[in-house]
Amino acid sequence: MYRPExxxxxxxxxxxxxxxxxxFDTAMVKDVFDACVEAGVDYCELGYKADKKQFSVxxxxxxxxxDEEDLRKVAHECNTKVSVMADVGRTxxxxxxxxxxxxxxxxxxxxxAKEIDKAIHLGNHxxxxxxxxxxxxxxxxxxxxxxxxxxxxxxxxxDFEYIYLxxxxxxxxxxxxxxxxxxxxAALPGKQIxxxxxxxxxxxxxxxxxxxxxxxxxxxxxxxxxGRAAGNCTTELLLGFLKNPRYNVRPILDLIEKYFIxxxxxxxxxxxxxxxxxxxxxxxxxxxxALMKDxxxxxxGDYYQKLVSEDSV
Amino acid sequence: MYRPExxxxxxxxxxxxxxxxxxFDTAMVKDVFDACVEAGVDYCELGYKADKKQFSVxxxxxxxxxDEEDLRKVAHECNTKVSVMADVGRTxxxxxxxxxxxxxxxxxxxxxAKEIDKAIHLGNHxxxxxxxxxxxxxxxxxxxxxxxxxxxxxxxxxDFEYIYLxxxxxxxxxxxxxxxxxxxxAALPGKQIxxxxxxxxxxxxxxxxxxxxxxxxxxxxxxxxxGRAAGNCTTELLLGFLKNPRYNVRPILDLIEKYFIxxxxxxxxxxxxxxxxxxxxxxxxxxxxALMKDxxxxxxGDYYQKLVSEDSV
Numbered sequence: 099m100y101r102p103e104x105x106x107x108x109x110x111x112x113x114x115x116x117x118x119x120x121x122f123d124t125a126m127v128k129d130v131f132d133a134c135v136e137a138g139v140d141y142c143e144l145g146y147k148a149d150k151k152q153f154s155v156x157x158x159x160x161x162x163x164x165d166e167e168d169l170r171k172v173a174h175e176c177n178t179k180v181s182v183m184a185d186v187g188r189t190x191x192x193x194x195x196x197x198x199x200x201x202x203x204x205x206x207x208x209x210x211a212k213e214i215d216k217a218i219h220l221g222n223h224x225x226x227x228x229x230x231x232x233x234x235x236x237x238x239x240x241x242x243x244x245x246x247x248x249x250x251x252x253x254x255x256x257d258f259e260y261i262y263l264x265x266x267x268x269x270x271x272x273x274x275x276x277x278x279x280x281x282x283x284a285a286l287p288g289k290q291i292x293x294x295x296x297x298x299x300x301x302x303x304x305x306x307x308x309x310x311x312x313x314x315x316x317x318x319x320x321x322x323x324x325g326r327a328a329g330n331c332t333t334e335l336l337l338g339f340l341k342n343p344r345y346n347v348r349p350i351l352d353l354i355e356k357y358f359i360x361x362x363x364x365x366x367x368x369x370x371x372x373x374x375x376x377x378x379x380x381x382x383x384x385x386x387x388a389l390m391k392d393x394x395x396x397x398x399g400d401y402y403q404k405l406v407s408e409d410s411v
Numbered sequence: 412m413y414r415p416e417x418x419x420x421x422x423x424x425x426x427x428x429x430x431x432x433x434x435f436d437t438a439m440v441k442d443v444f445d446a447c448v449e450a451g452v453d454y455c456e457l458g459y460k461a462d463k464k465q466f467s468v469x470x471x472x473x474x475x476x477x478d479e480e481d482l483r484k485v486a487h488e489c490n491t492k493v494s495v496m497a498d499v500g501r502t503x504x505x506x507x508x509x510x511x512x513x514x515x516x517x518x519x520x521x522x523x524a525k526e527i528d529k530a531i532h533l534g535n536h537x538x539x540x541x542x543x544x545x546x547x548x549x550x551x552x553x554x555x556x557x558x559x560x561x562x563x564x565x566x567x568x569x570d571f572e573y574i575y576l577x578x579x580x581x582x583x584x585x586x587x588x589x590x591x592x593x594x595x596x597a598a599l600p601g602k603q604i605x606x607x608x609x610x611x612x613x614x615x616x617x618x619x620x621x622x623x624x625x626x627x628x629x630x631x632x633x634x635x636x637x638g639r640a641a642g643n644c645t646t647e648l649l650l651g652f653l654k655n656p657r658y659n660v661r662p663i664l665d666l667i668e669k670y671f672i673x674x675x676x677x678x679x680x681x682x683x684x685x686x687x688x689x690x691x692x693x694x695x696x697x698x699x700x701a702l703m704k705d706x707x708x709x710x711x712g713d714y715y716q717k718l719v720s721e722d723s724v
Contacts, residue, residue: 271620271652272585297613299648304617307584334684335612338691339584347691351711354684369682371647371667378651378660398664 100341103315105140107204107292108333111161112143112183113325117365120145121159126357128172130321135178136349137337141204143181144169149190165193169201179203183234184224186216197228206232206262211241214249221258232260232292232316238278239269239380250285260292260316265305268298268328268377275305279312292316295331297323298377300369302331307339321350322358324365327383328373366390371398379405413654416628418453420517420605421646424474425456425496426638430678433458434472439670441485443634448491449662450650454517456494457482462503478506482514492516496547497537499529510541519545519575524554527562534571545573545629547607551591552582552693563598573605573629578618581611581641581690588618592625605629608644610636611690613682615644620652634663635671637678640696641686679703684711692718 111127127144134142145161153162160168164182173180181204184194194205205224209217214235221231233253238246253261263278270278275293282291293309293316295302306317319333334354337347362368372386375398389401396404424440440457447455458474466475473481477495486493494517497507507518518537522530527548534544546566551559566574576591583591588606595604606622606629608615619630632646647667650660675681685699688711702714709717 272617273624299651300610300613300616300645303613304585311586332613334687338612338687348712348715351684351688351715355711371664374647374651375664398668399661402661402664 100343101310101315102342103290104310104340104342105290105316106333106336106340106345107141107143107181107316107318108134108139108320109143109181109183109294109318109330110320110324110333112145112181113320113330114367115145115159115161116326117324117367119158120162122161124168124171127161129353129356131173131178133321133349133353135176137333137346138342138344139178139333139337141179141181142173143183143206144173145182147182147184147189147193147205149188149193151190152188166195166200173201175201179230181206183208184220186210186213186220189220191220191223194224194227202229204230204232206234206260208234208236210237211235211245211249214252218252218256221256225257230260231258232262233258234262234264234292234294236264237266237382238264239267239274246281247285250282254286254289258289260290261286262292262294262316262318263309263314264294265296267380267382268296268302268373269380270295270305271299271301272305272308275308276312279309279314283313290315292318294318296325296328296377297330297369298328298373298383302329303335303339306331306336322354322362324358324361324367327367327387328369328377329367372401375402375405379409381405413656414623414628415655416603417623417653417655418603418629419646419649419653419658420454420456420494420629420631421447421452421633422456422494422496422607422631422643423633423637423646425458425494426633426643427680428458428472428474429639430637430680432471433475435474437481437484440474442666442669444486444491446634446662446666448489450646450659451655451657452491452646452650454492454494455486456496456519457486458495460495460497460502460506460518462501462506464503465501477515479508479513486514488514492543494519496521497533499523499526499533502533504533504536507537507540515542517543517545519547519573521547521549523550524548524558524562527565531565531569534569538570543573544571545575545605546571547575547577547605549577550579550695551577552580552587559594560598563595567599567602571602573603574599575605575607575629575631576622576627577607578609578615580693580695581609581615581686582693583608583618584612584614585618585621588621589625592622592627596626603628605631607631609638609641609690610643610682611641611686611696615642616648616652619644619649635667635675637671637674637680640680640700641682641690642680685714688715688718692722694718
């Protein structure tokens with residue numbers, strides 16, 4: 099499976115930050131960046147560009163805001179580019195520096211399909227400031243087909259480099275990924291398609307592989323799967339699978355041993371039954387995360403039944 | 412994905428027994444059987460039929476031997492049939508009772524391809540005693556193509572009901588599963604094909620789904636994935652995915668909460684880096700299991716490097 103166009107985006111710190119309010123030690127984030135460089139990872143996503151007028155710096159760690167000075171403490175210019183995520187409606191345009199003043203290489207605009215106009219506006223702003231731009235259409239398993247088609251049509255007319263297929267709820271399986279991958283590729287000539295999967299049903303890696311088979315070249319992973327709720331496709335699985343000689347899994351394995359085994363035991367992302375339940379039922383993991391924090395005596399079976407009943411009318 | 416021919420074989424106690432020397436409490440095994448019944452699982456595999464002349468009853472729990480009286484303590488005649496596994500070369504033919512005297516419905520003969528003649532001999536013995544028979548060709552990722560073809564040709568001439576595609580090392584990904592599923596189905600007209608996957612690369616469930624798509628109808632799962640090393644496709648994922656109205660995931664979710672969360676924390680089957688390493692490299696998990704028990708200061712990275720070097724000449 100050696101295809102030179104393939105690029106890995108490691109989003110450990112960005113997506114993983116959703117499990118610890120973005121409170122990572124600077125030294126650890128630097129270790130992650132350095133391991134990504136050594137492993138040949140193409141992009142290392144270090145955080146969100148959240149608006150400090152909406153979110154207090156007292157409530158979150160620095161990787162919620164990704165100030166230039168914080169990014170420069172951990173990253174340097176090299177073959178591994180720095181990526182940051184900008185949420186539609188939560189980003190302060192004024193904090194986006196001209197590319198010449200920033201170590202960031204890629205802005206990834208995260209949006210729901212219904213906010214695609216705002217996403218394109220934000221993406222254009224980033225593009226005008228000199229960055230590569232991706233748009234991640236989140237929660238595609240909740241989007242009606244005509245809305246998705248319209249969304250992709252609008253994105254086809256932009257000069258953004260990457261458009262992402264995102265299974266936010268870990269609901270999709272191979273045949274659905276294949277269908278969507280075909281759709282994105284057909285609708286977006288000249289652009290690279292990316293894929294970002296969640297692991298509620300242990301399908302994040304396999305769905306990413308289905309994406310590769312279909313021609314998707316931008317692959318999101320996170321170390322040991324660290325990410326919201328069930329987490330992501332793991333970076334180490336991607337590195338082990340891809341045959342491109344520039345990739346090397348070993349630095350990531352060592353990093354897992356150093357940090358992530360312990361962190362996972364504490365924060366409990368990954369295959370957990372409440373996340374499985376929301377995945378099977380195509381729901382946001384919000385209520386599952388609350389249950390993981392404090393079950394209040396609700397059993398797994400009761401939780402499943404409750405969510406099934408919510409769908410009844 | 413409602414196909415009435417589909418059958419789930421839950422092998423929690425049998426494959427899971429490889430993680431605790433088959434020492435499960437009788438009450439727990441009974442709970443597993445009862446939950447399988449309630450969930451609509453078609454077969455519940457309770458153990459091995461190991462030869463007591465080769466293995467001491469002092470060294471293992473009862474589910475290594477699956478004596479009739481032990482099986483009857485936990486199971487009863489109902490829609491969920493009892494399955495046991497008989498390893499080629501490790502089974503005492505004399506302990507296989509006539510079907511009329513046994514609660515067992517299905518014997519699954521586990522074999523390597525090179526021992527297929529012995530497997531057919533043992534399978535015939537079971538068939539003559541009145542049982543359904545499956546043959547599981549283990550470690551197919553190590554079998555040369557002409558040997559596998561010969562193996563399947565010999566099995567085509569038997570009257571065994573089920574032949575299993577088994578990815579013992581958790582090495583295969585979707586395209587390889589698709590290729591093998593096509594091969595098994597083409598070579599074995601009139602028989603049902605089964606699939607048993609290990610989860611070293613988090614592909615056990617997705618590969619089982621690929622099997623379903625290709626026409627495989629016998630699906631192995633285990634509760635919370637309990638099985639040797641990285642474990643198996645989870646029964647709860649299968650039940651959540653399959654649309655047959657006779658299946659119900661809830662009893663399994665409750666059982667996970669009652670027993671398996673704690674058991675997993677103790678025995679540590681599942682996605683662990685040493686198992687990932689043997690999976691990526693298509694190796695038996697033996698050395699990884701030893702590392703998990705006592706690393707002797709060997710880091711994940713060193714272990715990976717050591718196994719990669721072993722392949723060099």
